[in-house]
Amino acid sequence: MNKKYSAIFILLAGFLIAACLSPYISIAGVKTTSEHYVIDTKKAHASINFRISHLGYSWLYGRFNKFEGEFDFDELNPSNSKIEVRIDPASVDTNHAERDKHIRGKDFFDVRNFPKAGFVSISITRVDKNNYIVKGRFTLHGITRDITIRAEEVGAGKDPWGGYRRGFRGRTALKLHDYGITYNLGPASTIVYLELSIEGIRQ
Secondary structure (H helix, E strand, O other): OOHHHHHHHHHHHHHHHHHHHHHHEOOOOOEOOOEEEEEOOOOOOOEEEEEEEEOOOEEEEEEEOOEEEEEEEOOOOHHHOEEEEEEOHHHEEOOOHHHHHHHHOOOOOOOOOOOOEEEEEEEEEEOOOOEEEEEEEEEEOOEEEEEEEEEEEEEEEEOOOOOEEEEEEEEEEEEHHHHOOOOOOOOOOOEEEEEEEEEEEEO
8 A cells, every 4th residue: 555545544544533432532631431410309319408506505407308400420530520409498497397487587598589509519529439529619698609528429339220320428517607697596506517418310
């Protein structure tokens, strides 16, 4: 074969190989294996819980009953991963109707004026095999702040219905005054501790 045509053939072959591999190669030349998951809130396999000190004597626990979200997870390259969670603050539930009504009101969440809350990740970094640092923006009471969530992968695998699931839990802490919530609960009750249990179904 003529050297000129041989070079053209090799070049074309290279382009074809690159085209075939392109769905698996990022711009930086790193293999991407990102998988998309929808958080399973319909079957209550996920939860967002919180606790706050009551006068420094005990813990008051609560949760949000309505939220939704999704995440992309790349096991080989966690920096390609991301998560978004949307929360209905009016769904707050502390197992006490009058207290929940107060929390929904102007002293706290003011859900009439601020009906949405949520989290969008900015970066995800692996610490070790199962632990991650998730940095992102959390919105509550109409104010958005940067927060850090310490996350742990609980497990992943096939479910009995032919799907594939992956679960994480995460923990973080929020200062109420950072979100414009200044109602005086006493000096021992200024920080809310959030715990998230997230189970996603691969799409």
